[in-house]
Amino acid sequence: MNSRPSEITLKPIxxxxxxxxxxxxxxxxxxxxxxxxxxPELSQALDNLDEFSHIIVLFWTLRDKHQQxxxxxxxxxxxxxxxxxxxxxxxxxxxNPIAKTTVELHERRENILKVKGLDAFEGTLxxxxxxYLPGYDSVEKAKTPGWAKERPAxx
Amino acid sequence: MNSRPSEITLKPIxxxxxxxxxxxxxxxxxxxxxxxxxxPELSQALDNLDEFSHIIVLFWTLRDKHQQxxxxxxxxxxxxxxxxxxxxxxxxxxxNPIAKTTVELHERRENILKVKGLDAFEGTLxxxxxxYLPGYDSVEKAKTPGWAKERPAxx
Numbered sequence: 001m002n003s004r005p006s007e008i009t010l011k012p013i014x015x016x017x018x019x020x021x022x023x024x025x026x027x028x029x030x031x032x033x034x035x036x037x038x039x040p041e042l043s044q045a046l047d048n049l050d051e052f053s054h055i056i057v058l059f060w061t062l063r064d065k066h067q068q069x070x071x072x073x074x075x076x077x078x079x080x081x082x083x084x085x086x087x088x089x090x091x092x093x094x095x096n097p098i099a100k101t102t103v104e105l106h107e108r109r110e111n112i113l114k115v116k117g118l119d120a121f122e123g124t125l126x127x128x129x130x131x132y133l134p135g136y137d138s139v140e141k142a143k144t145p146g147w148a149k150e151r152p153a154x155x
Numbered sequence: 156m157n158s159r160p161s162e163i164t165l166k167p168i169x170x171x172x173x174x175x176x177x178x179x180x181x182x183x184x185x186x187x188x189x190x191x192x193x194x195p196e197l198s199q200a201l202d203n204l205d206e207f208s209h210i211i212v213l214f215w216t217l218r219d220k221h222q223q224x225x226x227x228x229x230x231x232x233x234x235x236x237x238x239x240x241x242x243x244x245x246x247x248x249x250x251n252p253i254a255k256t257t258v259e260l261h262e263r264r265e266n267i268l269k270v271k272g273l274d275a276f277e278g279t280l281x282x283x284x285x286x287y288l289p290g291y292d293s294v295e296k297a298k299t300p301g302w303a304k305e306r307p308a309x310x
Binding site for chain 1: 159160161162163164165166167168170197199200201202203204206207208209211213215217226227237239240241242243244245249250251253255256257278280282283284285286287288289291292293294296297298299300303
């Protein structure tokens with residue numbers, strides 16, 4: 001409490017390899033297979049992770065550090081949706097641009113994780129990997145507003 | 156890809172206020188009510204968040220920066236459980252000590268969020284807040300190993 005730091009420094013633990021760049025027109029990530037390449041010295045820390053079917057990936061989405069953040073945004077950039085608080089959305093452009101996605105873990109080989117459904121471009125920095133624990137990470141009866149309703153994935 | 160930074164700098168967006176210090180013997184957090192005090196200049200970014208029943212809190216758990224990380228650990232510090240890879244656990248002592256907890260949002264007043272179930276001590280730095288989206292954040296049939304099975308909360 002006394003010495004609350006004003007800055008925190010992270011060191012990425014790895015990066016994403018999937019060949020999908022920001023120039024790609026693909027925007028449905030559900031079936032995308034990516035590799036997460038973890039720093040080799042952390043390889044041992046990945047042991048047993050493949051006993052889980054799903055993992056949580058925290059990654060860094062900063063694209064333009066000179067960009068001024070808007071605190072009110074249209075969810076998903078859609079002008080049809082109301083203007084809402086930035087932190088009430090999952091916009092990647094946020095005060096600390098960290099995204100959290102739960103993905104299927106297909107395989108772990110040494111320091112490489114093969115996952116399905118990670119919505120991150122080639123080269124994205126990964127800052128943490130966690131096992132997905134249903135009893136801790138999911139909520140049975142969560143309420144969300146109409147404007148945040150997820151639509152079915154595109155065919 | 157070309158210029159992958161080796162360090163990332165975050166600025167906390169707020170901190171936890173609940174009066175629970177590390178000296179407290181309480182370890183069941185389910186019913187703990189905490190306030191998350193967000194930097195006042197971000198207040199507007201919290202608009203509409205209270206339309207969600209649950210939010211995801213990312214917070215910083217670093218306690219001893221000189222501590223050497225063990226890459227193999229007993230889950231929950233329990234010697235009865237097998238030694239597994241650190242990143243296959245939710246240990247707060249990890250390469251980037253970020254914790255992710257989904258909590259009930261009870262109230263938002265200006266820059267203050269009142270939440271239930273946040274497993275963070277007084278003064279913990281908060282680095283991101285996200286709305287909980289069931290279709291995105293939960294997985295229906297996730298597989299977890301026996302040693303990771305969550306036990307019912309203590310009475």
